[in-house]
Amino acid sequence: MLAKPRGFCAGVVRAVQVVELALEAHGAPVYVLHEIIHNQRVLADLCNRGAVFVERLDEVPPRACLIFSAHGVARTIEREARQRGLQVIDATCPLVAKVHLEVMQHARAGRDLIMIGHAGHPEVVGTLGRFDTSRGGSTHLVENLDGVQALRVRDPMRVAVVTQTTLSVEDTRRVLAALRSRFPAIVEPRRDDICYATQSRQNGVRSLLPRVDLVLVVGARNSSNANRLREVARSGGCEAHLVQDAGEIDVRWLRPGIVIGITAGASTPAVLVDELVERLKDLGAGVVTEMDGEDESVSFRLPASLLRATARHPTRTTTDEEAQLL
Ligand code: SF4
Incomplete structure (x- = not known):
């Protein structure tokens, strides 16, 4: 049973798009301070396309393009990046x-x-x-x-x-x-x-609990919201495990006839959930159903400077839902 909603939130979608657009506008390499989001699959893909993830500003060459991750940064980091003459793009979630x-x-x-x-x-x-x-x-x-x-x-x-x-x-x-x-x-x-995404994903797990024997949360070990999803399941009395991908399923968790609930943290791409489901089918899982749950329609505008640099134009203004969230 798949929890709804699960996986990517609007802030993560925006952060990944910011890196993709920066690569288009500035060419490789573009530097990203810290992991843009906590997911190794996404990071590896962006690395292959020319993103370079760094932990300190002195790893970034002068005048290079630097992106701040969705998690946001301290004022001192902003100031130092300016002093170093870096072209900064801020992917901090709104x-x-x-x-x-x-x-x-x-x-x-x-x-x-x-x-x-x-x-x-x-x-x-x-x-x-x-x-x-x-x-x-x-x-x-x-x-x-x-x-x-x-x-x-x-x-x-x-x-x-x-x-x-x-x-x-x-x-x-x-x-x-x-x-x-x-x-x-x-x-x-x-x-x-x-945030709305953290709350709705936790609600999604709660509604799984009366119907399942085991919850698998797909997400990175350093993802805060993925860890919280596992905690929510466990505090509801359900066995729950965090797996980074399908390869981490431990067959000792599985026994005939159990119902497995699946959810994913806000930085987990859908493909990782699809692969987990396929692996469970290989191991004998039968019917796959999605729970009823909240439909999400939140999206965040991309930085205007980036849209200009890629000759794209913002096609919309802030939605009512987005304005309420902010
Ligand atoms: S604050 Fe919420 S919406 Fe924004 S990136 Fe983090 S989890 Fe996603």
């Missing part, structure tokens, strides 16, 4: 950029910022790096309920919270409740920071 805006507003208001997220994840590093401490505020990262108790802020009446976009909805709700009880004046986002 929903991550929305969180960046919130962070900058809280910094200007002199609040301490609490971010709920996973230490070291590129999105978290980038988001915390948007905070300007010159107005006296500082940042605090909270990963779980224990972290809430350990927090020490400058003024409990002047704190705000944002979250990573790809967290577990349920876990985050609990951490937010604990923060509210410790800091009743805490300023929260007007709209959820956990």
